[in-house]
Amino acid sequence: MSPAAITAALVTGTATPTGLGPRIAASILQVAAVAVGGPLLVGLMAKIRARAEGRIGAPISQPLRDLRKLVRKERIHAEHASAVLTLAPLVLVASAAVAVAISPLVITAPVLAGGADAFVVVYLLLMGSVALALGGLDPGTAFGGMGSSRAMTIGALAEPALLVSILALSIQAETSNLPGIVTATLAHPGWMANPERLLALVAVVVVVIAETGRIPVDNPSTHLELTMIHEAMVLEHAGPDLGLVTLGEAMRLGLLFGLVANLFFPWGIATNASLPHLALGVGVLGAKAAAIALVIALIEVSTAKLRLFRVPELLSGAFVLAVLAVMTGLVTR
Amino acid sequence: MSEAAYLIGLGAAGAAALLGATLPARRRVLGAALLSSAACVCAFLAAGQVLVSGHAWSAHSAEVLPLTGVSLSLDPLSALFVAAAAVVGLAASCYAIGYAAHSAPSRTATAMLPAFLGSLLLVPAASSVATFMVAWELMALTSLLLLLNEHRQRKEARDAAQWYAAMTHVGAAAILLGLLLLATHAGGQTFAAIAAHRGQLSVALRSAVFVLTLVGFASKAGAVPLHVWLPRAHPEAPSPVSALMSGAMVNLGIYGIIRVGEDLLGGGVLWWWLAVVALGVVSAVFGALHAxxxxxxxxxxxxxxxxxxxxxxxxxxxxxxxxxSGERLLAALALLAALFHLVNHALFKGCLFLGAGALQHATGTRDLDRLGGLARRMPVTAALFGIGALSISALPGFNGFASEWLLLESLLHGFADHTDATVVALLIGVAALAITGGLTAAAFVKALGVGFLGQPRTAGAASAREVAPSMLVGMALLAASCIALGIAPGVLLPVLERATASGLAVRPPSPLRAGLGLDLAGVSGAIEPALVVAGLLGALVLAWALVRLSARRSALRHARTAEAWGCGRELQTARMEVTATSFAEPLQRVFVDVLRPDHDLEVTHVAESRFFPQAISYQHRIDDGLERVLYRPVIDAVSAWGRLARRVPNGSVHRYLAFGFVALVLILVVLA
Structure with missing residues (x-):
């Protein structure tokens, strides 16, 4: 089948052999897998870093235990803040959950197959970032505003690279529909070695590092005021709110790792909603995400955090690579 | 039916202007506002009928305008622009009632607002060169008078009006020249006659006409580098006028480009449109950075x-x-996306400008560095401004996302074109679109977060109160449309398709399938915002419920309010918050080569020792770099020429007689 035919079939719903019910179930499975798997990935990366640095480190399940502790704590609201501070973590989690539900992570075509556009996912991620940044500004403190400002700056520079990388993937698949891209890549395994995909992969990995706040862009374990980005922005969230923020961030990390895995190397993803396929899909997704976690954790161990004003150079490098990927894709098609 | 409604609407706008000029001070605002609201409703209904039925009408009257007569016609393309102007006009008219209670506009200002509104409704319907130019000039003059409204209070308003007058009239002259050239060679001045004869015109002539009109229309639309009047005029105009200027007037520049380029000149040559893309790319990136x-x-x-x-x-x-290049389906998709974004921009920018007016109204300043904490003091304005800000940031569920997505898709699928130059232009267009996305989000997080959240930074912001209900109704109308079109963008589809079809020189196939969401036909791509919004709301409630269920009983009862973390400091004051300037500082530092900010640091020391500073003053401003580079030299040259010319008339009667004599001799020589 040609790419256009595959995606047209997806959009009209004829390509998905399973009904709506199983696909909704598969979407819920995806959300559950990412809600549990995201924090585990964070724990895994901390563990890998600890081991690489010669420490034993906390158990991999530590982030999950932290979450349980946080939601049981007292709710504290900052003095000058409005309802935005309470709403921001909820919007973050909700936007991440919807993005996870419609992305091809465990199964190629979860719910909303035709409308699961890559740009929808990108802008849902933006929605979470905007909510967090507004939450950072809401209490009217120096730290929150500084964190929001830095996070929006990095976000503004990372987004173009992400959008253009997606475009590079879309050219060959002739669609920006996520299930369409994954299905078309499964049908043409040779695409995985295409030069434009490799270029886009590098750009996307840089963006993922920036969006998830890892070294060399941000340091998730620092609480030193001058270098904080993300941690400064969420300083005023406490208890259950902080738990939601942590969960939302972990889900975004899981989603981004999963998308990188499946858009570039879609092996093992379930093509229908039967139980064995889904089980295999979850397992393969976990394995691929763990592999990406290993790579990123190793990058983290081996590099120093960049000065804030060197980060734009890194991100504009990613943008240039992404544009190059689109150009390569257009020339070689 | 549509024709009658449209003419009644124009008449009502005229009557509103007349009432505004004649009624006593206490009643004129309300009278003019009610009549201009009625004018907008009539015009909207008229345009709506044309858009829904697809039947265009035209009318001609020889009596109204001597020599040429007035020709009006409303096809779906015109009707779309009339409808957009009418919606923004309705909101602005309603808003103006409450706004006037505070600013007490003069008789001229009250009369000019409906006149301006009427001209905005008139320009798209004009269907001959003479009618178009008269309407265009009416629009320029009424808006100029409105801009001058507060010239006594503020020098900046005068300055802005001068810039606006110069730019708009240079533009109008270019359009006039282009259209006259076209009319003389096409053998008729009505648009229908020109379109019928376009085949006989040479490419060189058509290109000359296109370039001339493009300059004029781009200056009205505010495309870089002809945008310099915009950041001056919009802030200085009264807020309902800024909303109309930004929501309706700049659109007409786009209308002119489509009408002349596609309809009158029949599509023309590739490089015209590549030039338009280039203008767009530069404007988008430059505008987003400065915003x-x-x-x-x-x-x-x-x-x-x-x-x-x-x-x-x-x-x-x-x-x-x-x-x-003959890609009719893709062309229709791109034009539809552009028109959809234009409608959406009218809605959210109108809402945002009205919201900014409410801010200014309540606090006395529009400097974000002096605001803050307004979400608690004026919650409705904050919510409505927030909807506008989220829409323009293109978040899913708001209308900006639907049209930006469509634009991205149209460029992505446009890569299928086989002309290399077009593909390169589309690639650059996509890159520009990508760059502006994140920057726009940063700009509006700043406007919303610094302006409305946090602690108030000045006494003015601390004592702000919610604005009048009529102002809120005006904003709410636009904000509600933003949400409606964001959730169900598909409802506008048939209308946009008709406007697109009448905007292209060749009749295109339908680029989208009907439905509540957007679903591309012929190429693959779809979004279903309604389902995404439903999912978002569901997930939001679920997350909230899960947190509540897993919390301890004692923690549930109420959230304790506590001081924010101040690094061990006891007191958190508003002076410690980030300001809009400091929020934007990292981005400004990244793009320092484009923005070129001016810093000025002055330290005065105490007389005894230079180690003890007495006062430190720091000034920071970002001027428009292009204005400095492109316009300063021209202005300087013109001023120098003016000074030189002033030396010629020195008051001596002998010299003037000599001038007369020389001129007479020269004329005789030329004639002989």
Whole structure:
């Protein structure tokens, strides 16, 4: 089948052999897998870093235990803040959950197959970032505003690279529909070695590092005021709110790792909603995400955090690579 | 039916202007506002009928305008622009009632607002060169008078009016020249006659006409580098006028480009449209950068208009280029995306400008660095401004997302075109679109977060109160449309398709399938915002419920309010918050080569020792770099020429007689 035919079939719903019910179930499975798997990935990366640095480190399940502790704590609201501070973590989690539900992570075509556009996912991620940044500004403190400002700056520079990388993937698949891209890549395994995909992969990995706040862009374990980005922005969230923020961030990390895995190397993803396929899909997704976690954790161990004003150079490098990927894709098609 | 409603609407606008000029001070605002609201409703109904039925009408009257007569016609393309202007006009008219209670507008200002509104409804319907130019000039003059409204109080208003007058009249002269050239060679001045004879015109002549009119229309639309009047005029105009200027007037520049380029000149040559894409790309990036760096909320909005006009121009240019290579479906898709974004921009920018007016109204300033904490003091304004800000940031569920997505898709699928130049232009267009996305979000997080959240930074902001209900109703109308079109963008589809079809020189196939969401036909791509919004709301409630269920009983009862963390400091004051300027500082530092900020640090020391500073003053401003580079030399040259010319008349009667004599001799020589 040609790419256009595959995606047209997806959009009209004829390509998905399973009904709506199983696909909704598969979407819920995806959300559950990412809600549990995201924090585990964070724990895994901390563990890998600890081991690489010669420490034993906390158990991999530590982030999950932290979450349980946080939601049981007292709710504290900052003095000058409005309802935005309470709403921001909820919007973050909700936007991440919807993005996870419609992305091809465990199964190629979860719910909303035709409308699961890559740009929808990108802008849902933006929605979470905007909510967090507004939450950072809401209490009217120096730290929150500084964190929001830095996070929006990095976000503004990372987004173009992400959008253009997606475009590079879309050219060959002739669609920006996520299930369409994954299905078309499964049908043409040779695409995985295409030069434009490799270029886009590098750009996307840089963006993922920036969006998830890892070294060399941000340091998730620092609480030193001058270098904080993300941690400064969420300083005023406490208890259950902080738990939601942590969960939302972990889900975004899981989603981004999963998308990188499946858009570039879609092996093992379930093509229908039967139980064995889904089980295999979850397992393969976990394995691929763990592999990406290993790579990123190793990058983290081996590099120093960049000065804030060197980060734009890194991100504009990613943008240039992404544009190059689109150009390569257009020339070689 | 549509024709009658339209004419009644125009009449009502005229009557409103008359009432505003004649009624006593206490009643004129309400009278004019009610009549101009009625005018907008009539015009909207008239345009709506044309858009829904697809039947265009035209009318001619020889009596109204001597020598040429007045020709009006409403086809779906015109009707779309009339409808957009009418919606923004209705909101602005309603808003003006409450706004006037505070600012006490003069008789001229009250009369000019409906007149301006009437001209905005008139321009798209004009169907001959003479009618078009008269309406265009009426629009320029009424808006100029409105801009001068507060010239006594503020020098900046005078300055802005001068810039606006110069730019708009240079533009009008270019359009006039272009259209006259066209009319003389096409053997008729009605648009229908010109379109019928376009085949006989040489490419060189058509190109000359296109370039001349493009200069004029781009200066009205605010495309870089002809945008310089925009960041001056929008902040200085009264807020209902800024909303109309940004929501309706700049659109007419786009209208002119489509009408002349596609309808009158028949699509023309590839390089025209590549030039339009280039204008769009430069405008989008330049506007977005300046918006991200501005601390004045209305200046920010004005630059964001430059940005959005840039995106619309990218769509229009892509449509033109694709149509030239014969890709009719893709051309229709690109033009539809551009028109959709134009409608959406009118709605959210109108809402944002009205919101900015409410801010200014309540606090006395539009400097974000002096605001803050307004979400608690004026919650409705904050919510409505928030909806506008989220819409323009293109978050899913708001209308900006639907049209930006469509624009991205049209460029992506446009890559199928086989002309290399077009593909390169589309690639650059996509890159520009991608760059502006994140910057726009940063700019509006700043406007919303610094302006409305946090602690108030000045006494003015601390004592702000919610504005009058009529102002809120005006904003709410636009905000509600933003949400409605965001959730169900498909409802506008048939209307946009008709406007697109009448905007392209060749009749295109339908680019989208009908439905509540957007579903591309012929190429693959779809979004279903309604389902995404439903999912978002569901997930939100679920997350909230899960947190509540897993919490301890004692923690549930109420959230304790505590002081924010101040690094061990006891007191958190508003002076410690980030300001809009400091929020934008990282971005400004990244793009320092484009923005070129001016810093001025002055330290005065105490007399005894220079180690003890007495006062430190720091000034920071970002001027428009292009204005400095492109316009300063021209202005300087003109002023120098003016000074030189002033030396010629020195008061001596002998010299004047000599001038007369020499001139007479020269004329005789030329005639002989």
């Amino acid at each position: 991200a760096a501005s601390a004045d909320v209305k200046r920010l909005l004005a630059y964001s208009t430059v940005d959005n006009i840039g995106l619309i121009l990218v769509g229009v240019g892509a449509a033109g280029a694709l149509a030239v």
